Amino acid sequence: MADPFTSALVRHVLGRLASEAIEEYGLLRGLKNDLSALENTFKLIQGVLHDAEMKQTKDKRVEEWLKTLKSASLEVENVLDEAKTVAMIKSLAGEMGNKYKRRAFFSYHMNPLMVRFRIAHKVKNMRKKLEVIDANRSRFQLTSNTTSEDSAGIASEISNRETSSLMPKICGRDEEKEKIVDEICNQEIGIGHDGDDVRVYAKWGMGGTGKTTLAQYVYNHEKVKTHFELEFWVYVSAVFDIRRIIKSICGLVDKQLDKMSTDYLLKQLKNKLKGKKYFIVMDDVWIENEHMEKWGELCKALSCGENGSTVGAPLWL
The missing domain is CATH 3.40.50.300 (P-loop containing nucleotide triphosphate hydrolases)
Structure with a gap:
């Protein structure tokens, strides 16, 4: 059987997107619709991953599709990590007082408006990229191991991998x-x-x-x-x-x-x-x-x- 790393990575990203802790990443609160769309697209893709990983050794197109998915999943991970890191730095800045806050405001990397815009732009781009990846899966006639009802919730993944x-x-x-x-x-x-x-x-x-x-x-x-x-x-x-x-x-x-x-x-x-x-x-x-x-x-x-x-x-x- 092929290396199941991509399935594990997608599952991990889904777990993070579904986690309540994401609300703590203040910069993501205004992106609820984009994050929800990302989560739903990952769930749809997740249903066919087992079949894709079995077929990739015989079909190079499927192998390339999985590589693209893996790369996109890592990008989503990086965006979530960046939002989490900025939230932590913001919290520390609050403890350090107004002087640090003034410096941060005039910093490109830490200015709250610039950071929010940068992360929002990345999330929206990732949403578009995942939608293209999801659309491309229909080219390979991959079989889903979930029902349409199951794909609406993360419980299906728990059941399938339990x-x-x-x-x-x-x-x-x-x-x-x-x-x-x-x-x-x-x-x-x-x-x-x-x-x-x-x-x-x-x-x-x-x-x-x-x-x-x-x-x-x-x-x-x-x-x-x-x-x-x-x-x-x-x-x-x-x-x-x-x-x-x-x-x-x-x-x-x-x-x-x-x-x-x-x-x-x-x-x-x-x-x-x-x-x-x-x-x-x-x-x-x-x-x-x-x-x-x-x-x-x-x-x-x-x-x-x-x-x-x-x-x-x-x-x-």
């Missing part, structure tokens, strides 16, 4: 596999979070390096199954949805979820895990600053487990 605890055949890396199992079952191994008694065993790396496969091996290992009282496999994705994570662990259905506040759900999670030694694999976790507050809230509920309870997390860098 992993399970079922273990494929895994060859090699025996020493690494056994070492991880031993460490998971070792009461003294683990890293807490902000003082909470939550052991986290993290496996870092880019996509395609076998993090999920190793997690599946550990999750299904007989030593792990006899060591822990409860086991849960949770698919997280680039969108850190704390309610969906609780739903996966507590076995709730969507109708129940709609009627409950996040605070009530966290209490339900705490009651389920309290006094039990559990092992939870949170697969496909993305390292984003905006996730840390939600992770902290989740840890408060997870910290109620019996000593030795562990969260395993294959992490995207």
Whole structure:
């Protein structure tokens, strides 16, 4: 199979465009329609990426289309990074006082009017570029792996890429596999979070390096199954949805979820895990600053487990 990097990149960009944290990038607030259009176009393209990546080895036109998409996705990432950086500098400038603000106003790179115009121009250009890329996909008769209804929301991507605890055949890396199992079952191994008694065993790396496969091996290992009282496999994705994570662990259905506040759900999670030694694999976790507050809230509920309870997390860098 072809390198899935483009799919992972598109998924990451979608996660950032869908994130509430984007509202903190003040320069983007007036570009809601353009950003929404960008997000929707990415979702439409995302539906055919699997087919495109399978066909690119036989069709050079598809390969070039994917390269163009990859380049455009990186440009969108750069624009979001620039907006985020400017927002941070603006915040620091506020703390440094009026003298710095006056200097910034007369700077081409930091003048708020010039910066807003520059970023708005880039976003609008990216919207046009993505629309052209989306229009070109019809030339290759690519098959979508989502329904038209699914493409309206990011939930379709979560569903299509969601992993399970079922273990494929895994060859090699025996020493690494056994070492991880031993460490998971070792009461003294683990890293807490902000003082909470939550052991986290993290496996870092880019996509395609076998993090999920190793997690599946550990999750299904007989030593792990006899060591822990409860086991849960949770698919997280680039969108850190704390309610969906609780739903996966507590076995709730969507109708129940709609009627409950996040605070009530966290209490339900705490009651389920309290006094039990559990092992939870949170697969496909993305390292984003905006996730840390939600992770902290989740840890408060997870910290109620019996000593030795562990969260395993294959992490995207």
